Amino acid sequence: MKGVLGETDSVQNSLFKQVLEPRQFHFPQDHLAHQAYKTEWWYFTGNLAEDDLEKNDLKKNKRKAKFSYQFTLFRFALRPDRVILENASSPGSQWHTNNIYMAHVALTDIQQQQVHQQERFSRDGLKLAGAEIKEDGVVQFWLNDWQVKSLQAHQLFPLQLDINNDQFALNLQLDVDKPMVLQGNHGLSQKNSKNASYYYSYTRLKSEGNIRINKNLYQVSGKSWFDREWSTSSLSDDQTGWDWFALHLDDGSDLMIYQMRKKDGIKDTYSSGLLIDAQGETQSLAAHQFQLEIKDFWISPVSGIRYPIKWEILIPDNNINLSVSSTVKAQEWSKKGGFSFNYWEGSINVKGLKNKQAVSGTGYLEMTGYD
């Protein structure tokens, strides 16, 4: 699909709506597609463990299987000035499209150190992909038969996530454990001096259901994270990429941190973070309030790209010192591996100190721009 996501020229870009000031969010409408903006995503990540095993298995001292998953739905708008030509006598083709949807699904089997990935593209014409409220009030995001459907009318949660492939399947029910949080400035996340996005998250979602890898079925439960973001442009010319962390700590708090990296390798001042305590109270973190230190690298045998897969997160004001490392190193999406983008997205284990207390947890790490 080379070229499908090719950049539209800047003139066209300027015709899309820009994210300039905070907005009043309305739900469930804002869970759906925002056609006036160029890019948008729905981002589910989570760590799951196999539910308690039968007693027989315990006797054999069999360890619980652990998994992590990623389901991301991207929307890329094609033209801001799109006018669907209406033929007076006929309703016109249902295939007309102004959005390309892309989905990435990854399922990591932590015990087996195996990663299963799938990428799909679709047009939104003929309703082959989209994000809509159906007539019956069901909120739905989908790309072909990869679907997220709300289980109640007019509200997103609880929802059912269904991904079926030949190789693996994910059938999960997600429900809120903590309320939604607005990132950045009331949901406006500034990425550099010019560009910003609208960004909100459900940081802790109770997750349970089934996963299947090949012919093995597992009943699982765990925690998921849901990020929503849309914008028209993100990186500035001197930015190369970002490192994004989403952590579930076992004291009930969650932490989101991202740093925008500049071409000279220095952390951009537009990096930021958000600390959410067990009760859902939030505290924003400015760039100067945290440090991210790389502790180890992994060089991908597929792409040859070097990714930092071990980090140390320091938030001195909050007495937080966390060590983060990947559960499986090869959680990479690469063009050489047959996908459309180069990035690393995978589950991580967290260990460290918070207020001098030992703390641990799980989470997800996303790294872009290392190629």
Add this chain to the structure above:
Amino acid sequence: MYRSSVRYYLKRPLHLLFSVLGVALGVALVVGIDMASHSARQGFALSTQSIAGKATHRIVGSEHLLPESIYFKLRNELGLRKISPLIKQTVQFKMDSNHAEIKMNISDVQLIGIDPFSEAEIRTWQQGMMDSLTGDGIHQLLTQTNTVLVEKSFLKQHELSTGDTLSLVINDKIHPLLIIGFFNAPEAYQSQLKTWLISDISTVQDLLNFQGVISQIDLVLETENEFQTEQIKQFLPESVDLVKVDTQSKAIARLSQSFELNLTALSFLGLLVAMFLIYNTMMFSVVQRRDLLARMRVLGVSRYDLFRLILAEAFFIALLSIGSGLVLGIGLAHILLYFVTRTINDLYYVLQVTQLHWNYIIVLKAIAFGMSATLLSALMPALEAAYTRPVMALQRTHLEAKVNLWSHRLLVPGLLACLLVFAILNIPIEDKTNGMMLGFTSVFMSIAAFIFLLPFFSRYLLFFLAIVMKQLFKLPGKIAVNNIVRSFSRSIVAIAALTVSVSSALGIGIMVESFRFTVDDWLLGYLKADYFIGSANNSRSSHVKGLVEPFDKQLISNLSKLSGIDYISSDQEVRFFIDDQYHHLTVLDIPEKSFSAFHFKQKDDSSVQQSWLNDDAVIISEPYAYRYGLAVGDKVYLPVNKKQGEIPFKQAFKIVGVYYHYGSEQGVINMSRTTYNRHWHSGKLNALGLYLSNEVLQNQEKQAQFERQLQLLISGRSLRFISRKDLHKQSLIIFDRTFKITNVLKLLVIFVSFVGILTALMAIELERAREFAILRATGLTGKQLSALIYIETLTMGIVAAVLAMPMGIVLAYLLIEVINYRSFGWSMQFILPWNEFIMAGALALLAAFLAAVYPAWHLSKTQPTLALRGE
């Protein structure tokens, strides 16, 4: 010894040329037809492959289009991934006015609508296409209507480049399309893909007015996974089928099989005539060298050596002939390909082939046929040479005496061959292809029988002609006929060659005329409505029918309000894919009195109409009955009334009549609207018939007004109307076009025979140079001598013409009653058109006359002394 052969042929280059030319033409015919058919097949296979890509299965609709919702369901509900939708439609491409210097400014192209997102799983050639798009090309393709991608060589051919506009004619309207990119087709597919204009499926739907429908869905499935195929089948609505790609394309390719077999048979006829040529020249070379061969025998050369010598010569000639035959054949194939492709398009399926394809088998076949035909024809002359006796050889009468004897002895195999023909015709047919093969065998066997009987009848005919010619031309007449008789061994070959080709031409001519007469007569009774309305797109090909659903209720209701309308009949074409074969069902709603359009094979057809209307009964066309061995009282089974998720079952329909129908070679099942509606729901009509009141029909002004109103009603619906008279006329035009290729081949066969008779005469001239010289010396003027030659050849022409008449009738009979019936299942009326007979006679005489021009001129110029001195 071999050197003497070389010297012999080098001294007579013309002789060599004719021997080579004869076989070369025969080989060229075989190669040309073989190659043209092969190219058509190959072209079809390539276009199937390039469309199918990696697909193993295909979902097709019985009405040629299927609802796009099926695609949505399969992808979004069933979760199939390796699946892609496609729209394919032949449209016309119009050159821009600034390219006016190109004469053919309208040509057929395939407008292809794809969904770029699902292509990669199915077709691979598009990969390059996406790469060729620069900047926001893919965005343009998706979001801007009327943008296309074309094959690179298409750009070159039409001097276009990216950014230019090209014009398509769709439903009589011109649509400008912007070329936003190109793709490089893999070489193997280039000839197919260069007429493809690829666009986004949304653009194509809007251009063609195909909203809501697509042509097909291609899928990659695990072939052994029957659970999956069953699961998919349950998703499909009525009259939509999941078929295997290879069985479907085989079924389509099979449609034109009979047509191709007929062509092949015709090419062998050409080769047969060519065999006369080689026989003639080889025999002549032997006879001419009798003294030389006799001397060799005296010198101790064995019979076997002489036999080998002649066969070696034949082998050498064969080599030369096959070489030039292949070259000629390729040239011929170019011409024939055009006709073959057009006929296939007219009658069978959409096909665009511009490139010749060949394979080793074609070449090997040509070598095998050329070689065996040459060696077989040279066998007799070689034996003749081998049995040359040293003394007797010098006396020509020996050979002639033998020929005399043969002409009687050949009666026996001739009569035996006749018996064999009867026997072959009475072999019960179990397999259609075998039946056709036996049919062709009977044709060739009867030609053989004729050839055997020819000398006998020719002798008596000549005996009679001697008297006539003497009456007409006095002494020269008598001498001329006597000359033929005296050199009977050679003249009979010339006569035979001419007779076979003229009678073949006559036989084919009678067959075509009979066929045309039958079709004409049938159309006269079959077309009942006064006007027909059909899709405007379907003029180019009968395969693509019912493209849209333009016959909505509104239109029909409007039509019925037109003044002068008595009845509106309707026709729906439905296609079933059963047991790897397409079965065509025609659903008719016609006024009761129009049922008389059907003429049934059975004598008692009084109850047919009632059953057809009211029972679960159908009538079937004659070719359908023949193809599937069905008769009145049998049943046909059709998949009916399938609700989603239900396993389809087959409903039996009783056959109550077999009717004459020449509209489809595949045959059709014919069902009344009421019967159809009991089992199916789809009502997409393909054509309407309008019956007018006499009041309108008898008043030209009213009729013209009616036509204007009709045009107004259907405008903008990609429909067109045609009067009964014009439809009749158009059908016959297509009929005639179909037989153009037959005429081309007929002419070629005649040309071969013309060369044959010319060689024979040249041989006679050369051999009798001395004889003629004596005649000249004894006072015959040059003019008289050439008159003598003309009388002689004309006499031969007359013999051929007379004998070709009965032979032509027999051949026509076999072609009509055996070949055509066995190939297509059509029975025809047998007519003897006088103009064909006159043409055949004229042809024989003209060929004879033309063949005499050069020898007559040459001999009359020859100085008698020169010829005599040659001794």
